[in-house]
Amino acid sequence: MLSFLSPWAPHFPILLVLLPLLGAVLSPLIGRGDRGWAWAVMTMGATTVVAMALLLRIREVGAVSYPLGGWQAPFGIELYVDLLSAMIALVVAAVGWVVTIYARASIRVEIPGDRLGAFWAVWLLAITGLLGILISGDAFNVYVLLEISSLTIYGLIAMGRSRDRKALVSAFNYLILGSIGAAFILIAIGLLYAQTGTLNMADLRSRLLEGGSEATVNTARAFLLAGLGLKMALFPLHFWMPAAYSTAPSAVAGLLSATATKVGIYMAMRFLYSVFPTDQGALTGANAWVLCACAGGAILFGSASAARQPSLSLLLAYSSVAQVGYIVLGLAVGQIDAMTGSILHIVFHALMKGGLFLCAGIIIYRLGGNEFHRLAGLGRRMPWTSAAIVVGGLGMIGIPGTAGFISKLHLLKGLFVAGQPLLAMLVLVGSVLAAVYTWRFVEVAYLKPVADEDSVPVDEPPGMLWPVWLLIGSSVLFGLHPAPVVKLATEAAQALLGAAG
Amino acid sequence: MSILGLFNHWAFVIIMMLGLYAIIARNNMIKKILGLALFQTGIFLMYITLGFKEGAASPILQHDPSTSYTNPLPQVLILTAIVVSLSTMAVALAIVIGIREEYDSIEADEVAHLDRQQREPGC
């Protein structure tokens, strides 16, 4: 498969960033409207193919290092791709592609033409930044790429202003907090550099293992965690996220929920386990406890808040707060099965929540908003969209047969093996709360009568519907036949913890 | 090392905290942005201090082999970070212009108040 690409094989890592970057730069020349859209779809398609090829190659030959310009690490800038980063890169590229296809109609309604100007350039640039973080082997590059993606994302969120002017305020608040978070990460990188004199991540690790001031390293880790906590919206640093996701254009919300927070979590995994020294592969002491406490708070608070929100978008955003908690919990416990569960949940949650936000977008596209009072009888008015939301919601609960079950199963097993049955109980309580907020939608959509009989059924645009079902359907497919993904995730977790141990 | 020997470290921490205070305490969004800029500048100072060496020359190759240089890497990094900070500023100001257009105000509490008013009649 994809063998026609083999002459390019050594250059896959850089292509993964170059393609969307080139697409972004050329996009204003191609034009706006449908031509710009077609260009973005093509670009993302090519990027996805490269991400797929890269993952296949890494499965064959193992982790790949790519010295930029031929300058060898640690002096030159290194791109470093292993199984974990390749997996998440494929998720980002593939979900990005699907959402790009979906965005065509959605964007036309939500963003007026005169503001559409450089939309696709900004969009592709955001994905460039995210993919760049995943393949970078250099700590400072990670910071720069993070800022590239963040700045473009602030702009994308602000474009929601014509539907809801609150988008501007939430983009502004996100910008302030996000920049503070990024500054914390910058401080952490500076402290690490002061300690070791290097910025290459592999080199950083080997020098940190040689010893040095524990105080500096711990301070760096604390700053890093605080900064990343803001970026990935970890409770209690999550408050920018519901506002931003619910006011952003729906395609943007879909893209962000599937990719942006996930990349933040990836960075946490990478730094905590492949850069900072760990004890036998596990986090110890305060680090583990703080992360577990935040994750537990996220699960309970996020799920409980989700059940009380006035609109579907806000519900989904708070649900994301909770789901980030699950992933961080697995990460913090540092047990092989729990880590596998976390990695699986990064992948599966991207599919499910991406699909769900796109459903919310279809509803906005047709009904002008997705507050719950508008959704009465939606099961009859928009049957396919409602069904997709129900299936996605079942995945959030973690019902067997959906992908959410597979990741939760591994996470729970990990927690039991690590001797944390109480944390496992917390995860299960979170599932029950997820059922509560999912069923809130189900009752409104299926049990409330339609207010206006003439409005049945509403036409569901197929160009938006099939991307949704592509995401939701694949999550069910992975729920029933998850073996290949589970195998990859297990290997990635082994590599991550093994390198640490 | 004396307290004064760490003068730069004290300075960068104080500058950062001044910036953070402005972000939190100022109501005007432009002032918040200025606070953010100050905050980031504090970090730049930290990086520059990391690479600084008493009595060393700028990192431009001299003919005298015994010359000691300051570390060029942090300076290069900070050049990049300044560009990032500048772009952040630009995006932030653009958003504030948008807020001014939509709300006719750039005071955070007024904007929040307007948002709340907008929500209440709908309930």
Place this chain on the structure above:
Amino acid sequence: MIPLEVLALILPAVGALLPWLFRRDPKLQAASTLIITVLLLITVIQLVLAGETSRITLGSITPTLEFALQVDSLGLLFALVASGLWILNSIYSLGYMHGVYGPRFEGEQRYWSCFSLAIVAAIGIAFSANLLTLFLFYELMTFSTWPLVTHSRSDEAKRSGRIYLGILLGSSTLFLLSAIIWTWVLTGTLEFEAGGFLAGSATSGQVSILILLFCFGSAKCAIFPLHQWLPNAMVAPTPVSALLHAVAVVKAGVFTVLKISTSVIGADLMMSSWGAEVVAWTAAATILFASLVALTRQQLKARLAYSTIGQLNYIVLGAVVAFPAAIEGAALHIAMHAFGKITLFFAAGAIFVASGKTRIDQLAGIGKRMPWTMSAFLIGTLSVLGLPPLCGMWSKWLLAEGMIAAHQWAFLGALIVSSLLSIAYLIPISVQAFFASEPDDASPHGEAPWACRIPLLISAAACLLLFWWPGIFAQLAGMVR
């Protein structure tokens, strides 16, 4: 060639699609559904004749963790009951739903489709090869029956739906799933194995806690205090109450308990752990409690629901006492109680279709207007009481024998007292129907339509015949021990 057990899953799954395919033609829809039900029964009978078959993998998570099917005698017993009664219930549904809601009622497709999905889940539970597969279908059953419970979409239905989902999903997620994962962590496997696989991997304290988690996790068995969903589920149309809340759903709960007792924990561990004792006492208390509450209920369906709660806990009691005879009696009771109780529910629904009556005190003299229905009701009553010559006797007999063999005199007492109590709450209904005189202002009505009457007569006849020829059911139950 598709393996038979997979075919048994596919057939009702196809049945779930048919209502949507034939939504314009009700006759075709009804006919196709009936054909599917008959095909399913034939498939299950084929499986019974074939005996034990090999394991079939449906999908895998890791090399040691798979969704898989494995037919055994207990599963066959459950599948046979569910698929056999599905035919009767489909005919009955046609009569009942058209009689109550009119020929093209709203949500018709959803009704038939969810019904078929619940049967998929029942068959899946019956043929699960491991706890993971069982859990998959257990949850499918919860979700597929929720739309049936809330069928009327009234506020009451919505409230009941919440309780239904809350108790069933909450308990299965919090207790059953954590027990499954704990078992997995302790033993490294989830595959059912005759005689259990937990021995040697867990301390006795752990086994006891696991037993508690498993039994209270399968809240479909309606053990106190998690029984509340069942009376609430009675807002559903009567065919739903009849097949699902007297047979498929509740039996899935007790099947799970029985399966875990025999194939996960094992009889020896069961008998020696305090966890089983706690469950047994709770079940015995539930039996008495449910019988007492049933006495106070004037709604016919509510009284039947509490009677079901009591009868289900006979099976739980048998499963946790775990003496061979008790296990056999519990397994047999899955089948024998099903025939009796479905007859009672069919009759309750027939009364509602014909007269619109739902309360017991309204039934005075109704035996003269509806002789067929009320005779069947009487037969069902006697079978549930466990009197000869009706099939309910065999399972009670075996259960009692098991209690005696285990020297569990208290539990034997509970069985006897609850039988007496059930005489007190069931017999007066028939007495009133046949011997009390009708009030003068009664509106005239006749029998229920034949589509309602035939199924209930067949199930009543089955109660009689199974006393004389318990045949295949007794054999299968005997193989479980």
